[in-house]
Amino acid sequence: MLELAVLGLLHESPLHGYELRQRLKATLGSFRAFSYGSLYPTLGRMKDAGHIAVDEGDAQVVAGAPALTGRRGKVVYKLTADGKERFAELLAEAGPSSWEDETFGVHFAFFSKTDPEVRVRILEGRRSRLEERREGARTGLARTRERLDSYTLQLQEHGLESVDREVRWLTELIETERKNHPSR
Amino acid sequence: MLELAVLGLLHESPLHGYELRQRLKATLGSFRAFSYGSLYPTLGRMKDAGHIAVDEGDAQVVAGAPALTGRRGKVVYKLTADGKERFAELLAEAGPSSWEDETFGVHFAFFSKTDPEVRVRILEGRRSRLEERREGARTGLARTRERLDSYTLQLQEHGLESVDREVRWLTELIETERKNHPSR
DNA sequence: ACCGCGATGTATCGCCGCGATACATTAGGT
């Protein structure tokens, strides 16, 4: 998840942790943050996996100054060849994991680097996922409507409308995609 | 979080795990699920804390049948006096934690059991939280608009609109609250 | 009468993300 996002961002240019986080916020927008508590461990894992490499931005040690305190330098991360492969691999997979709530947004953010066929499949997957959920909620609501207090009801309805909105959005996107890539 | 939800549901009537989860889905609607992987550990913690007690729905052991396999019975959970106190305590607190994304929905679901003053404070807190986020996103968007590809842009804008929608919803709710409880 | 299957039911495991926190460095303002 975060892995995909990091791969995507480093695909543009090498970055250090802090920048990475800024970009994350800027790219994913209001929909997902990713704290340092996730970022650094993920970077660690990715490094271990050999998908990224570090350029110690290295500690320009001033001649006279004793290096008593570790004199921390910037740590710049960049993609390795394996990392690029991994990125392509993740971009290509259009399974249920690509259209779960949190994951979808990240995949979407890198759509311009994704194969058009895959784009459509992900959008459609996401849409039917939401439609399922909507139907479940709708019938559930119909069954229990009377027993619920007005606040719970309001919550449900707001939720339903949000889902509806997203479904409409997705439908538009799918149509646009089809228009631009008539496919087979 | 889950703790609050469980307290709220058990406040109505004792339930066992499975029912609890059904109610969770029904009450929180499309917006949050809560898997068993959260539920049972939470129930464990709450039991340890003395907020809930278990009624072993107990293994009606048939006379002749040897109890070789543990013959698992239903486990019914119910609130203790401490649990009711804890519930009231959680309902009364209207701090930042009450209007974070995930938390807010749960608080809202039990608004009918919440003090009117607290309700308004939570709604307002949530709203300003969203407005902050919106401003951040809006200015960020304005600064970087050119550098973003159309998909990222679309994602941002969809996000912004969603936030706008929720802000409008909250504003309506706040007005209704004020109308019904003019207060000081 | 038997089988299988889906709903009901309890529970655990490892992974991952979050918020809080700590601490160091650098730029700019007063």
Next chain:
DNA sequence: ACCTAATGTATCGCGGCGATACATCGCGGT
């Protein structure tokens, strides 16, 4: 010269998630 805000790296414990494992029960089909 001093203070603050932004930049920067990193860790810790907690809580939630999806997958998984099992067991029981009622029901329809053969």
